[in-house]
Amino acid sequence: MSELHKFLFDGLPVRGMLVRLTEGWTEALRRRETAGAQPAEVRALLGEMAAAAVLMQANIKFNGALVLQIFGDGPVKLAVAEAQPDLSFRCTAKVVGEVPAGARLEALLNVHGNGRCAITLDPQERLPGRQPYQGVVPLHGDRREPLQQVSAVLEHYMLQSEQLDTRLVLAADDQVAAGLLIQRLPVQGAANLEAAERNEDLIGLSEGYNRIALLAGTLTREELLSLDAQTLLHRLFWEERLTRYEPLQPRFACRCSRERVRGMLLGLGRAESEGLIAERGLVEVGCDFCGLQYRFDAVDVGEMFTSAHRQQPGSSSVN
Ligand SMILES: [Zn+2]
Structure with missing residues (x-):
């Protein structure tokens, strides 16, 4: 140990x-x-x-x-x-x-x-x-x-x-x-x-x-x-x-989470994120520390920006 x-x-x-x-x-x-x-x-x-x-x-x-x-x-x-x-x-x-x-x-x-x-x-x-x-x-x-x-x-x-x-x-x-x-x-x-x-x-x-x-x-x-x-x-x-x-x-122990990656994509902005979806059909973000892959599809990304907009008008951060 x-x-x-x-x-x-x-x-x-x-x-x-x-x-x-x-x-x-x-x-x-x-x-x-x-x-x-x-x-x-x-x-x-x-x-x-x-x-x-x-x-x-x-x-x-x-x-x-x-x-x-x-x-x-x-x-x-x-x-x-x-x-x-x-x-x-x-x-x-x-x-x-x-x-x-x-x-x-x-x-x-x-x-x-x-x-x-x-x-x-x-x-x-x-x-x-x-x-x-x-x-x-x-x-x-x-x-x-x-x-x-x-x-x-x-x-x-x-x-x-x-x-x-x-x-x-x-x-x-x-x-x-x-x-x-x-x-x-x-x-x-x-x-x-x-x-x-x-x-x-x-x-x-x-x-x-x-x-x-x-x-x-x-x-x-x-x-x-x-x-x-x-x-x-x-x-x-x-x-x-x-x-x-x-x-x-x-x-x-790694501190990464789907929530943090989500925050990162929200920070990146709607146009960027949707651009990635249009290009590859999927946004994939890997954690450099633990190798975990986080995947977001078109539905995830669409939902992310509409719900973020509803919860925090005018804000692009979840932190
Ligand atoms: Zn990690």
């Missing part, structure tokens, strides 16, 4: 999380297949992004979707992973052209150095006119060196936007998408940095984080993919005292 484990390091301002997406991940892959098979490099990228989105969602107190998007200038134009507060997740990618074998982040999404990663917090109930929060980071480091891993991009983001030191290790194959997140917690009362630097206790605490981040960095891809949580945490942190919490259960 897919699991997310949260833990604290006793006596240190450090928290950790470990996620293993198993059947939720294989389901996400199977659903994507119906929309067209994607190369292994892209599947691995999406798995890492899905694991990261679930970790980042579990790491914040926020009632809304966390959406991780990478806009690419290589064969991958867009990769998206989204996680909800109940840790349900979904993901999709748009690939145009050949993906070189063994391609990593740069060759997939950052060929010309214009790739961008956007992290969006989209509240469940958005007030009218209010934009969701969005942070954007490039796919290169401070010295403009191209980054080869999603984890490095997100570590950069968390340091920049939240001033939180974070160590992130991600890996995915076709069976498992997994991730380990280690984060330094802000120390209370350390607002005055100079005083903090003089304080030996705080230096000790800082060394604690560094030690744990180093240990996390020794985790191999094989270990992350194959070991269960108990074995993995023991192998890495056997000298530390951990407080562990009840595991949570992430799962695959």
Whole structure:
């Protein structure tokens, strides 16, 4: 079963999380297949992004979707992973052209150095006119060196936007998408940095984080993919005292619905929609996340616009 484990390091301002997406991940892959098979490099990228989105969602107190998007200038134009507060997740990618074998982040999404990663917090109930929060980071480091891993991009983001030191290790194959997140917690009362630097206790605490981040960095891809949580945490942190919490259960779920597609067609307008019917006899809209096909025939479309007109004169939206 897919699991997310949260833990604290006793006596240190450090928290950790470990996620293993198993059947939720294989389901996400199977659903994507119906929309067209994607190369292994892209599947691995999406798995890492899905694991990261679930970790980042579990790491914040926020009632809304966390959406991780990478806009690419290589064969991958867009990769998206989204996680909800109940840790349900979904993901999709748009690939145009050949993906070189063994391609990593740069060759997939950052060929010309214009790739961008956007992290969006989209509240469940958005007030009218209010934009969701969005942070954007490039796919290169401070010295403009191209980054080869999603984890490095997100570590950069968390340091920049939240001033939180974070160590992130991600890996995915076709069976498992997994991730380990280690984060330094802000120390209370350390607002005055100079005083903090003089304080030996705080230096000790800082060394604690560094030690744990180093240990996390020794985790191999094989270990992350194959070991269960108990074995993995023991192998890495056997000298530390951990407080562990009840595991949570992430799962695959798509939020698409016939009602949403209907809203989209209403937004498109009567002439456009009827034009599609005239052309193909049917309007077919597929969900990029789960592969479901929604079909509307001439009767559906006719009914849609007359009833929408009756219910909401002058409006073309159902939202
Ligand atoms: Zn869907």
